[in-house]
Structures are given as C-alpha cells and as structure tokens.
Amino acid sequence: MNINFRELEIYGLAKELVLSTYSLLEEFPEYEGNNLTSQLRRAVTCLPLNIAEGSGSKSYKIFLNYLIFCYRSCLECESALELSLELGYITRSQHSQLFERLDKFIRKLWRYMEYLESRTGDRKRDKSYYYRHQKYRADNDMRDRMKYLS
Secondary structure, eight states: OOOOOOOHHHHHHHHHHHHHHHHHHTTGGGGTTTTTHHHHOOOOOOOOHHHHHHTSSSHHHHHHHHHHHHHHHHHHHHHHHHHHTTTTTOOOHHHHHHHHHHHHHHHHHHHHHHHEEESSSSHHHHHHHHHHHHHHHHHHHHHHHHHTOO
16 A cells, blocks of 8 residues: 555645634634634644554555544534534634535545545455444434535
8 A cells, every 4th residue: 555645635625624723713712722722723633644644554444544533533623613603712604614624524535435445355354443333323424414515
C-alpha cells in the first residue's frame, strides 16, 4: 500500500475545515478557551492528522481504522457546532456554512472508507471491531445524510 495523503481529496477538505473552524473560533468568548473552543480545535485538527498518519500504514485495514477515528472526530465536531449555536457563540448562518462543509467531508470520507474496506481482502476476517459492531448505526447515519443531497 502506497498512499500519498496530500493527493487525497478528503485530506484537502479536512484542511479547509480546520482553517474555517479556527477562523470561526476567534470570535468565541475568552472564557471558553479551555473548554468548547479547545475541544472543537482538537476535534477538527484530528481530521487531517488521522488521514495523514493512517496513510503511512502498511495495510488498508490499518488505514481504515485511522479513518474510523476521523469519522468519530467528525461527530464530535458536529456536536460542538450544535452546542456553539445553542450557546449563541455562532450565528445560524455560520453554523449552516460550516455544517455543510463538515457534512460534505463526512460523505466523502465514508465513500473512501467503503473503498478501502473493499481492498482489505478477506473482508470477514479483516473488518475492524467497529465495522463488525457499529457499521449498522453508521450506515443509517450515512443514509440520512445522503437524503439531503441535491
């Protein structure tokens, strides 16, 4: 396996999410610096970092596990954005713009994860614990997201 993370579309989208989120976080109150601001920064930064780190692995299965961590960080970002909106730190428009970018990233990430899963060989033996036990929930989440595509 030889994947250059810099050539992956999902890596570019993840970097854009980081830059957009950091810009948005500049407007958060200072007292959130060690709480929601820090949590959202760490979660969004995990997206490109997990893609880069996982691409250096020696197997599709291991890379897939890093992308699963990336997917979980996406859900964390989604929750933090929702809290930010409800706490009045961002406007509905700001939330919508960033959520749309995050949602697009999640859909592309999921498709790439499915591609890697198809390359793992003996899929029954190679599927990660997450895929064996949580794939149903994640598939339902993806079906719901796909409904909103134009």
